[in-house]
Amino acid sequence: MFVILTSKPGQFHTDPDDRLEPVEAYDYLFHGRKRAHFVIARLEGEIKVRIVEETENPAVNLVPSKFLPHFETLEAARAQIGQLARFGNLDASLVRC
Numbered sequence: 001m002f003v004i005l006t007s008k009p010g011q012f013h014t015d016p017d018d019r020l021e022p023v024e025a026y027d028y029l030f031h032g033r034k035r036a037h038f039v040i041a042r043l044e045g046e047i048k049v050r051i052v053e054e055t056e057n058p059a060v061n062l063v064p065s066k067f068l069p070h071f072e073t074l075e076a077a078r079a080q081i082g083q084l085a086r087f088g089n090l091d092a093s094l095v096r097c
Contacts, residue, residue, distance in 0.1 A: 005039040015050040025097040
């Protein structure tokens, strides 16, 4: 089973733990500017994903993985991320890291 972890520079980042195996990573560029970073990770059982706000007083949230969209295959997770870069005529792209 796979999940997509999202980080947005200057807003928040997602910290994978030992039970998440990062498989692929992508930067989402909008008009040439990095707006998000996506990591497709293999999920081994239910966990809590750590999301850290990047503010003056950062808050840490532990989100149960059951609230994240799950994908049976790596291809299904890639397709979900790929939809972002194919929305109309927007100047958006995904760059594999």
